[in-house]
Amino acid sequence: MSGRRSRSRQSSGISEDQINDLIIKLQQLLPELRNSRRSDKVSASRVLQETCNYIRNLHREVDDLSERLSELLANTDTAQAALIRSLLTQ
Amino acid sequence: MDSMSTSSTSDLSRRKRKKKSPPSPPPSLQKWRSEKQQQIYSTKLVNALRELRITQPSPNPRNGRAVREVADRALAVAARGKTLWSRAILSKAVKLKFRKHKRQRITNPALTSTVTATGSIRSKNKRGAATVMRIKAKGLPAVQRKVKVLSRLVPGCRKQTLPVVLEETTDYIAAMEMQIRAMTALLSAVTSPTEHEEGQTHVLGVW
Numbered sequence: 272m273s274g275r276r277s278r279s280r281q282s283s284g285i286s287e288d289q290i291n292d293l294i295i296k297l298q299q300l301l302p303e304l305r306n307s308r309r310s311d312k313v314s315a316s317r318v319l320q321e322t323c324n325y326i327r328n329l330h331r332e333v334d335d336l337s338e339r340l341s342e343l344l345a346n347t348d349t350a351q352a353a354l355i356r357s358l359l360t361q
Numbered sequence: 362m363d364s365m366s367t368s369s370t371s372d373l374s375r376r377k378r379k380k381k382s383p384p385s386p387p388p389s390l391q392k393w394r395s396e397k398q399q400q401i402y403s404t405k406l407v408n409a410l411r412e413l414r415i416t417q418p419s420p421n422p423r424n425g426r427a428v429r430e431v432a433d434r435a436l437a438v439a440a441r442g443k444t445l446w447s448r449a450i451l452s453k454a455v456k457l458k459f460r461k462h463k464r465q466r467i468t469n470p471a472l473t474s475t476v477t478a479t480g481s482i483r484s485k486n487k488r489g490a491a492t493v494m495r496i497k498a499k500g501l502p503a504v505q506r507k508v509k510v511l512s513r514l515v516p517g518c519r520k521q522t523l524p525v526v527l528e529e530t531t532d533y534i535a536a537m538e539m540q541i542r543a544m545t546a547l548l549s550a551v552t553s554p555t556e557h558e559e560g561q562t563h564v565l566g567v568w
Binding site: 334344 | 387390403404407410411413421424425426427428429432433501503504507508510511514515523524527528530531533534535537538540541544545547548551552
């Protein structure tokens with residue numbers, strides 16, 4: 272994979288195959304599109320759209336988790352002890 | 362025969378692709394899914410969070426954002442500087458501290474390709490080579506638009522070529538999934554034991 276990447280940097284032309292390959296790899300990461308495989312070929316546009324939506328969802332989840340963590344940290348005494356404890360139990 | 366040997370690697374790669382798409386994800390993605398990586402990240406996250414100062418009016422929206430930045434920075438460190446998005450996140454944090462030096466760096470392109478002496482992390486393509494968003498094969502305007510939106514969502518990819526954006530995206534998604542798993546586990550570890558806390562202190566007598 273790294274070999275392919277360095278080669279694509281040297282030669283200015285990226286083959287359509289390589290791009291399709293990357294898009295297929297991306298499709299398999301998306302929870303929505305992972306199940307539909309070769310039977311119905313999903314368009315690149317659809318994969319990109321789902322990717323954008325998925326990343327926005329992930330961002331929102333992280334923001335939400337950050338909010339909850341910050342609320343917990345506001346009560347410093349119990350939170351500090353609990354954080355240390357959780358670190359030790361891992 | 363000589364020409365065969367030089368093109369053999371490309372033939373091999375093409376042959377590999379035609380056979381079957383491999384069921385296992387590439388090693389970089391497997392790294393983000395491993396238990397060990399999640400533990401490494403959780404440790405970094407907890408340590409960074411302990412040093413965070415929470416400003417006192419408790420339901421403060423800035424605290425949530427501060428936690429988010431800490432989590433993102435820890436994630437970028439866990440990536441070990443191998444990806445554009447991680448370097449972009451870290452350089453964003455450094456830029457806030459050294460805003461004065463930023464203007465000098467922009468006008469001096471000679472410094473951008475190498476790591477500067479102060480040790481700040483710069484992404485490779487950002488300023489020196491003028492990389493423009495170029496769609497090599499997919500010339501469709503719909504696809505172009507979406508790739509542009511995607512490149513804005515992933516940090517550090519605004520002026521990158523299509524294959525770079527796609528590759529950064531796959532790594533970024535895997536990393537964020539791990540981040541979410543780690544933060545969720547941390548939350549549940551912190552919230553549920555507090556309910557049993559009194560029981561534990563009686564039994565163990567440690568805390």
